[in-house]
Amino acid sequence: xxxxxxxxxxxxxxxxxxxxxxxxxxxxxxxxxxxxxxxxxxxxxxxxxxxxxxxxxxxxxxxx
Numbered sequence: 001x002x003x004x005x006x007x008x009x010x011x012x013x014x015x016x017x018x019x020x021x022x023x024x025x026x027x028x029x030x031x032x033x034x035x036x037x038x039x040x041x042x043x044x045x046x047x048x049x050x051x052x053x054x055x056x057x058x059x060x061x062x063x064x
Contacts, residue, residue, distance in 0.1 A: 008036040011044040020044065 011017040024037045 008033065008040040010040045010047070014048065017041065017044045017048065 011020045020037065020041050024034075024041060027034055027037065
């Protein structure tokens, strides 16, 4: 199986991520860009989750 050589930019904001998900849902299952789009969405989601944790102002141990 050949690997797709598509370069999809990783969404930076939550709005860009939402738009990327909508595009991903509308793409044909046999489109070679499908995997690259999924990876970009995954990376953006993980990046946003890390940013939310880093911006958490309540320290875990001291909040109880």
